[in-house]
Amino acid sequence: MAAVRHSLAVDLEGVRFPLPVLAASGCFPAGREHAGLIDVHRLGGVVTRSLTYGPSKGAPTPRVAETPSGIVTSVGAQNAGVREFLVEELPRLAKTGVPVVASIAGSTMEEYLRVASALQSEPGIVALEVYLSARDREHDDLPFYARRDVMADVVGSVSRLSSYPVFAKLPAFVPDVVEAARACVRAGAHGLTLIDAVPAMAIDTRTLRPRLGSALGGLSGPAIKPIAVGAVFRVARALPDVPIMGVGGISTAEDAVEFLLAGAWAVQVGTAALVDPSAPAAIAQGVLGYLKERGFASPADLRHRLRLDPEALA
Amino acid sequence: MRRVRAEILNTRKLGAYHSLTLVAPEIAERARPGQFVSVAMPADRRFVLRRHFSIHQASRRGGWAGTLEFVFDPRGPGTDWLAESKAHQFLDVIGPLGKAFAYPRRLGNCLLVSEEHGSAPIYFLAQELRARGKRVDLIVGASSEDHVFNPIEAKRLSQQIAIVTADGSLGERGRVEDVLVGMLDATGAEVVYAAGSRRMLRAVAELCIERRLPAQVAVEEQMACGLGICQTCVIPVIRKDGSGYDNLRVCADGPVFNPARIFWDRWMGDEPRTLSTPPEGFPVVSAWPR
Ligand SMILES: Cc1cc2nc3c(=O)[nH]c(=O)nc-3n(C[C@H](O)[C@H](O)[C@H](O)COP(=O)(O)OP(=O)(O)OC[C@H]3O[C@@H](n4cnc5c(N)ncnc54)[C@H](O)[C@@H]3O)c2cc1C
Ligand SMILES: Cc1cc2nc3c(=O)[nH]c(=O)nc-3n(C[C@H](O)[C@H](O)[C@H](O)COP(=O)(O)O)c2cc1C
Ligand code: FES
Numbered sequence: 134m135a136a137v138r139h140s141l142a143v144d145l146e147g148v149r150f151p152l153p154v155l156a157a158s159g160c161f162p163a164g165r166e167h168a169g170l171i172d173v174h175r176l177g178g179v180v181t182r183s184l185t186y187g188p189s190k191g192a193p194t195p196r197v198a199e200t201p202s203g204i205v206t207s208v209g210a211q212n213a214g215v216r217e218f219l220v221e222e223l224p225r226l227a228k229t230g231v232p233v234v235a236s237i238a239g240s241t242m243e244e245y246l247r248v249a250s251a252l253q254s255e256p257g258i259v260a261l262e263v264y265l266s267a268r269d270r271e272h273d274d275l276p277f278y279a280r281r282d283v284m285a286d287v288v289g290s291v292s293r294l295s296s297y298p299v300f301a302k303l304p305a306f307v308p309d310v311v312e313a314a315r316a317c318v319r320a321g322a323h324g325l326t327l328i329d330a331v332p333a334m335a336i337d338t339r340t341l342r343p344r345l346g347s348a349l350g351g352l353s354g355p356a357i358k359p360i361a362v363g364a365v366f367r368v369a370r371a372l373p374d375v376p377i378m379g380v381g382g383i384s385t386a387e388d389a390v391e392f393l394l395a396g397a398w399a400v401q402v403g404t405a406a407l408v409d410p411s412a413p414a415a416i417a418q419g420v421l422g423y424l425k426e427r428g429f430a431s432p433a434d435l436r437h438r439l440r441l442d443p444e445a446l447a
Numbered sequence: 448m449r450r451v452r453a454e455i456l457n458t459r460k461l462g463a464y465h466s467l468t469l470v471a472p473e474i475a476e477r478a479r480p481g482q483f484v485s486v487a488m489p490a491d492r493r494f495v496l497r498r499h500f501s502i503h504q505a506s507r508r509g510g511w512a513g514t515l516e517f518v519f520d521p522r523g524p525g526t527d528w529l530a531e532s533k534a535h536q537f538l539d540v541i542g543p544l545g546k547a548f549a550y551p552r553r554l555g556n557c558l559l560v561s562e563e564h565g566s567a568p569i570y571f572l573a574q575e576l577r578a579r580g581k582r583v584d585l586i587v588g589a590s591s592e593d594h595v596f597n598p599i600e601a602k603r604l605s606q607q608i609a610i611v612t613a614d615g616s617l618g619e620r621g622r623v624e625d626v627l628v629g630m631l632d633a634t635g636a637e638v639v640y641a642a643g644s645r646r647m648l649r650a651v652a653e654l655c656i657e658r659r660l661p662a663q664v665a666v667e668e669q670m671a672c673g674l675g676i677c678q679t680c681v682i683p684v685i686r687k688d689g690s691g692y693d694n695l696r697v698c699a700d701g702p703v704f705n706p707a708r709i710f711w712d713r714w715m716g717d718e719p720r721t722l723s724t725p726p727e728g729f730p731v732v733s734a735w736p737r
Contacts, residue, residue, distance in 0.1 A: 196679035407672040
């Protein structure tokens, strides 16, 4: 029997990552001080925190509350702005050779476009990810994803402007995640990132106050994994040729394999990487172990391995 | 910062507090007062995040070389779990984290103010200041006697000491703020350090601004990563030139800050949210006193 050659590399229709596990947006340690905790060469890639055009102060504190198997957070896209990122952060990242996916945010359509154009032709960047949970100042502060036409407009405009492939990042709780995904792809998205944190709240019964300064936040961590797997599965069945990055509650290699079986082409790790920055690398190694043990050739191979009874979805 | 699997060498109980001493030379060698460690919790649906504790003691020399001690009172699932831990168990620990207290070069009289578990980093600081020939005076506050952390050690470390408890079970009845002015005057303090509740830290800040005394305080804020990644732990800090404020990370830019630069109204959610610029001539610790 010829030995199977196992490879962990993945190709998302032209966007290539050496390993199938990336650090999710907002959860990658970018500073010099983290050098001892993390080896970027054991990461498939890095998604940056969501970048706005100018500096953004972010949400009021407290910004995190721990809940069963999850955390509710609200950082409010605090960042120093895209130009600061280009000067302070990207060169260091680019030098390591790790593929960088730049996440972009805005409070208007125009801001998304200004951030996207500032990022064009920068070494190191392999794709853009459009964060759609930002609030749209021109439409009653609703999140951009809340209206399919507005969302498609943002994704389409960024895609037309950008020389990089564009991934649209969606929460699971858009009215219909499959239709939302379809609208993004029709507008020009190269791929999808599923899912963003789940809108959530935690209340302190002693003080009668919300536990977050902004009252509402996003739930992440193991608690949301089944929601994310379900979203990936549904979208992957409807759009089998569209690359999907799966994210939500992944903390072990088995979790990652679940996403790959559901139809993800690669995965991202958020909360688990905050608690243990070496988690994405360990998860990638674990995926390799699984492939070897089960005799599968590659992460892409797993996309077609889900055993689904024909009647299951009837 | 280093991540280690650290063996618990010793556990002890001091009043309401538990103390854990770990074998962690990689961390202990670098640890300075004001810095903290982050401890992983067991895999369990109650826990996602690590827990954070100030370093109370880090021994570089002698029989305890390479050990690290932290102190806590059980008050939730994480601290309850740690309170059950036994010698020879291992903990997953990252540290030392954050910026340490700065030592004054020239000034000699240091008033150190702590409340509840804030005493853990403050006693460590007291010891380091004394080793540098400084005079150390202490104010230690707590809700009740058993929450006054290691009063015997506090007395050993200080020239003059005031102990204050809310119920009067040890020392004077009241709050730290009640004895602050008296102690400042009695000790001729030239520098003030503090760790404890926001209310107390703010009182220290206001008094130090009024008297133009340089001060440093260690603050706590809810943290997700503790490593400077996520920006959940921020507090509003006024810029040196007073032109506005920035949300700085307690875990990486702090936990030690100049209290005159903390935008207290905003941090404590008070109205009106005015930007109170420090008074002219105040050592905004653009230059820490030499
Ligand atoms: C820099 C720093 C140093 C600290 N040093 C000490 C110390 O030396 N001794 C000590 O007893 N405690 C210290 N604390 C507070 C300690 O981290 C919390 O009390 C502890 O995490 C509570 O966990 P729990 O599960 O027992 O309680 P819970 O209250 O149930 O914790 C729930 C969540 O809230 C967070 N949390 C609760 N209280 C605080 C707090 N005051 N600050 C930040 N996050 C909090 C926890 O980390 C956890 O995520 C420190 C906190 C920080 C940020
Ligand atoms: C502290 C924190 C900050 C985050 N910041 C961003 C962000 O800036 N942009 C974004 O698209 N998603 C952000 N996310 C969402 C994550 O990228 C991810 O989609 C979500 O947390 C679910 O994955 P997880 O369960 O692995 O964390 C953030 C999540 C956390 C916990
Ligand atoms: S807790 Fe994550 S940056 Fe401070």
